[in-house]
Amino acid sequence: MIYKVRERIFSIGDHFTIEDEKGVPHFYVRGRVFSIGNKLSLEDMNGNELCFIEQKLLRLLPEYTLYFAGRAAATVKKTFTLLRPKFTISSIYGNFEIEGDPWSHNFSIVKDGKLAAEVSKRWFSMSDTYGVDVAESEEPAFILALVIVIDQTLHDRKN
Numbered sequence: 001m002i003y004k005v006r007e008r009i010f011s012i013g014d015h016f017t018i019e020d021e022k023g024v025p026h027f028y029v030r031g032r033v034f035s036i037g038n039k040l041s042l043e044d045m046n047g048n049e050l051c052f053i054e055q056k057l058l059r060l061l062p063e064y065t066l067y068f069a070g071r072a073a074a075t076v077k078k079t080f081t082l083l084r085p086k087f088t089i090s091s092i093y094g095n096f097e098i099e100g101d102p103w104s105h106n107f108s109i110v111k112d113g114k115l116a117a118e119v120s121k122r123w124f125s126m127s128d129t130y131g132v133d134v135a136e137s138e139e140p141a142f143i144l145a146l147v148i149v150i151d152q153t154l155h156d157r158k159n
Contacts, residue, residue: 002133050141062153076149105130117143
């Protein structure tokens with residue numbers, strides 16, 4: 001299924017809905033207004049928190065932890081490279097890699113050598129929206145949380 005995600009997700013107290021390509025809402029993202037570091041919740045449409053995303057502070061490069069059911073499920077770290085952004089993703093759900101060009105929102109998320117999701121602006125003509133096509137075998141909340149962290153890491157002026 002393809003989900004629509006806004007580019008440059010975070011601003012002070014940002015809240016928004018993630019919809020499918022037909023405009024049906026599936027997830028709600030709630031940012032924390034007065035927090036040190038970026039913190040947000042990915043919720044279902046009934047307000048149940050599916051994932052809590054927390055930026056780790058005092059790091060040379062951006063690092064985030066994703067919590068599911070109150071337990072750390074993944075850590076996403078940006079690693080130092082000169083040409084193309086690179087991420088280290090440690091997860092209880094498998095080994096994930098980012099392939100392609102995250103700067104332009106055209107990349108793939110690969111899990112254990114298989115395509116888990118494709119991220120692209122080509123599905124939507126709006127300049128501030130891009131699509132995330134999640135493979136049927138993957139958990140959409142987890143994949144969308146990874147995409148949100150990658151977007152935040154690359155486009156947050158504070159990082």
